[in-house]
Amino acid sequence: MLRPWPFNGGVHLEGHKQESNFAPLIIPPLPKTLIYPLPQLNSGNGNILVASGDRVLKGQAIVVSDNPMLPPVHAASSGWVRCIEQRPLPHLSGLTGDCAVIDVDGLDESVEFQGFPNYAEVEQAGLCARIHAAGIVGLGGAAFPTMVKLKPPKHLKVETLVLNGAECEPYITCDDSLSRHFPHAVLGGAKILMHILGVACCLLAVEEDMPQAIAALEKAKSEGDYRQIEIVPVPVIYPMGGERQLIQALTGKEVPTDGLPAEVGVVCQNVATAAAVYQAITTGEPLISRIVTVTGQGVRRPQNLLVRIGTPIAELVEQCGGYTDSAERLILGGPMMGIALPTDDIPITKAANCILVAGRDEVVGVKHSMPCIRCGACATACPVNLLPQQLYWHSRADSLDRVMAYHLPDCIECGCCDVVCPSHIPLVQHFRSAKSKVAAKEQERLKAGHARFRYEARQERKQREQLEKAESAKRKKELLATAFLTSNNAC
Ligand code: SF4
Numbered sequence: 128m129l130r131p132w133p134f135n136g137g138v139h140l141e142g143h144k145q146e147s148n149f150a151p152l153i154i155p156p157l158p159k160t161l162i163y164p165l166p167q168l169n170s171g172n173g174n175i176l177v178a179s180g181d182r183v184l185k186g187q188a189i190v191v192s193d194n195p196m197l198p199p200v201h202a203a204s205s206g207w208v209r210c211i212e213q214r215p216l217p218h219l220s221g222l223t224g225d226c227a228v229i230d231v232d233g234l235d236e237s238v239e240f241q242g243f244p245n246y247a248e249v250e251q252a253g254l255c256a257r258i259h260a261a262g263i264v265g266l267g268g269a270a271f272p273t274m275v276k277l278k279p280p281k282h283l284k285v286e287t288l289v290l291n292g293a294e295c296e297p298y299i300t301c302d303d304s305l306s307r308h309f310p311h312a313v314l315g316g317a318k319i320l321m322h323i324l325g326v327a328c329c330l331l332a333v334e335e336d337m338p339q340a341i342a343a344l345e346k347a348k349s350e351g352d353y354r355q356i357e358i359v360p361v362p363v364i365y366p367m368g369g370e371r372q373l374i375q376a377l378t379g380k381e382v383p384t385d386g387l388p389a390e391v392g393v394v395c396q397n398v399a400t401a402a403a404v405y406q407a408i409t410t411g412e413p414l415i416s417r418i419v420t421v422t423g424q425g426v427r428r429p430q431n432l433l434v435r436i437g438t439p440i441a442e443l444v445e446q447c448g449g450y451t452d453s454a455e456r457l458i459l460g461g462p463m464m465g466i467a468l469p470t471d472d473i474p475i476t477k478a479a480n481c482i483l484v485a486g487r488d489e490v491v492g493v494k495h496s497m498p499c500i501r502c503g504a505c506a507t508a509c510p511v512n513l514l515p516q517q518l519y520w521h522s523r524a525d526s527l528d529r530v531m532a533y534h535l536p537d538c539i540e541c542g543c544c545d546v547v548c549p550s551h552i553p554l555v556q557h558f559r560s561a562k563s564k565v566a567a568k569e570q571e572r573l574k575a576g577h578a579r580f581r582y583e584a585r586q587e588r589k590q591r592e593q594l595e596k597a598e599s600a601k602r603k604k605e606l607l608a609t610a611f612l613t614s615n616n617a618c
């Protein structure tokens with residue numbers, strides 16, 4: 128059995144997994160409404176296919192695009208498009224955006240799905256096209272388009288598929304639940320992904336504190352032809368589920384800064400993504416549902432639910448018995464990397480793995496931060512080998528060149544430095560703010576570059592026009608002179 132390699136840093140956190148994991152997986156009744164945030168489409172890179180008053184069926188695409196970075200979005204049940212209107216988005220900014228709102232009719236009528244039961248006979252390109260058409264993105268939280276990850280640059284040789292089932296963030300148990308209830312879909316999806324990538328080895332990582340998931344996967348493995356898939360229990364340390372940390376733990380190889388996992392011969396996908404691929408390829412059903420953990424002291428019945436994408440969070444909380452009196456904060460994701468939501472009138476998207484309704488005892492009050500004592504604990508805890516203390520000083524001083532020199536973009540915002548800082552400095556907040564300033568400066572630079580380009584192009588055009596004018600005047604003059612001479616000679 129493969130023994131995981133250590134990676135630097137990380138922290139041991141209280142898991143809080145049992146709250147949602149002890150309850151059975153629930154399939155809630157159809158929601159009354161489905162809400163789909165619509166992507167900003169530039170002309171020519173996609174189409175919104177529905178308008179107010181249209182009837183839609185389950186599995187019908189409502190947004191399509193040829194752009195590989197914009198996978199389609201499908202209606203998760205049948206109903207009528209009530210409107211397209213501005214609604215709050217599940218984003219840190221708290222901004223609103225255009226959303227399609229569907230009144231579900233309860234009939235759950237579906238378009239006809241057609242799968243590839245013998246997918247091994249289908250060209251890799253055909254399978255990738257199906258994965259894009261099914262709207263599949265990474266379900267671990269990042270929502271990166273799966274098809275793009277399956278097409279690494281040609282000069283890089285991929286040898287290993289890593290399946291990420293290491294759900295390291297406290298409270299979240301949706302991948303655990305998926306692996307326990309649908310192990311064949313996970314392993315089947317792994318085989319399809321291996322076929323597409325042309326690799327003969329898959330390492331499926333599951334945290335050691337998920338014994339039921341490991342047992343279910345091992346049992347499923349013994350029941351089918353899954354010899355090339357190795358199930359690897361990995362130590363319980365946060366952030367083991369980070370892509371780079373997991374690859375290092377499983378292969379001993381470090382993904383280079385600014386590099387792709389394919390540069391060390393690896394493609395990494397989440398277990399739920401593998402299951403979605405299995406569904407899309409074998410049955411043709413697009414990505415219209417996912418398992419979501421609803422947990423925390425602020426909800427009456429913490430549990431995992433197999434949810435239609437587009438379901439409003441409020442309806443989901445209702446399915447879990449509603450809010451308790453101690454409900455204090457609504458978080459999308461886990462307590463470490465999740466984002467606080469201003470309202471529950473926000474839908475479950477493909478990226479939503481957990482709704483944490485934090486109770487009073489679970490909300491970390493704003494602690495008075497004290498000066499940095501240069502203890503170095505943050506650097507020891509950082510899994511990316513950064514120097515958070517230096518980043519903090521330069522972020523505070525707005526020295527953007529210095530934060531870049533200290534590799535700010537490599538920060539995965541895992542929060543390990545925050546957890547260990549004895550001075551309670553909200554380091555990640557500083558890093559996020561510095562990242563936005565760097566992004567704004569880059570935007571300015573690009574804007575200035577475009578403005579300069581436009582100015583230079585205008586100057587060039589003016590010079591060319593002046594030259595052409597002068598040329599044409601000269602030619603006119605010459606023609607007139609020739610005509611004058613000819614008429615004189617004729618006289
Ligand atoms: S852990 Fe906190 S106090 Fe210690 S060096 Fe880092 S920022 Fe400073």
Ligand code: SF4
Nearest residue numbers: 509538539541542544
């Ligand atoms: S938040 Fe960034 S700097 Fe802090 S430990 Fe995580 S990766 Fe390192």
